Structure formats: structure tokens, C-alpha cells
Amino acid sequence: MRELLRIEELALAALAVFLFRFLGYAWWWLAVLFLAPDVSMIGYAAGPKVGAFTYNLVHHKAVAVAVYIAGYFASSHPVQLAGVVMLAHSSADRVLGYGLKYTDSFKHTHLGTI
Numbered sequence: 001m002r003e004l005l006r007i008e009e010l011a012l013a014a015l016a017v018f019l020f021r022f023l024g025y026a027w028w029w030l031a032v033l034f035l036a037p038d039v040s041m042i043g044y045a046a047g048p049k050v051g052a053f054t055y056n057l058v059h060h061k062a063v064a065v066a067v068y069i070a071g072y073f074a075s076s077h078p079v080q081l082a083g084v085v086m087l088a089h090s091s092a093d094r095v096l097g098y099g100l101k102y103t104d105s106f107k108h109t110h111l112g113t114i
Contacts, residue, residue: 009094012061016088019068023077023084030085037089044106052101059090059100 020030043054057063068083070076093099099109107114 006095009091013088013091013095016084016091020081020084020088023081025077025081029081030088033081033085034089034092037086041106048105049103051106052103055106056100058086059093061087061090064090 017030037058040054040058041051044051064083064086066083067086068080071079071081071083094111097111098114099111102108102110
């Protein structure tokens with residue numbers, strides 16, 4: 001089952017790259033911004049509850065899709081880019097075994113312990 005879920009996440013990351021293609025940005029933008037969602041880990045400086053909230057907010061794929069759709073309807077390529085980056089990053093994280101965080105520890109995720 002774990003491998004099946006990784007394949008699904010890989011497909012979502014590929015979808016994000018596919019959507020990125022239509023935004024008209026140079027490919028290096030995706031590479032440069034790919035790790036930007038990890039800035040959300042700074043919330044852990046305020047403790048594990050705040051950290052889990054900020055991390056999960058930025059790494060939740062429904063939020064990424066909502067950001068992308070908002071950018072689409074607002075005709076804003078930068079907002080669409082943010083959604084695509086969030087989706088690509090979050091899906092790649094899941095492929096590597098990094099899941100959404102529980103409030104007790106950064107290492108305690110919905111996919112197990114890191």
C-alpha cells in the first residue's frame with residue numbers, strides 16, 4: 001500500500017509540473033521556488049503546535065489547489081505559480097515519506113515517524 005501511495009503522490013507532482021508548463025515561466029523558477037514552502041517550518045520557533053499549524057497549512061494539498069484555482073480565476077500567474085509550487089513540493093515530500101505534522105513533534109507525521 002505504501003508504494004501505491006508513493007506512486008499516487010508522484011503522479012500529483014507530475015501534474016504540478018504539467019500545470020507549471022502553461023504559466024509561461026522559465027523552468028528555473030520551479031527549481032528555485034521548490035523548497036520555498038519549507039519556510040513554514042519557522043513556526044516551530046513558537047512551539048510544536050504553532051509549527052504544526054504553519055507547516056500543515058502550507059503543505060496541505062487542498063490549500064495548494066485552492067491557491068491555484070484562485071490564481072486561475074483572478075488571472076494571476078504568480079498566484080497560480082504559488083499553488084503549483086505548493087502542490088509539487090507537498091507531493092514530493094509525501095513521496096519521500098514526509099507527511100503532515102502532529103502537534104506533539106515535528107517527526108510525528110500522518111505517514112508515521114520520520
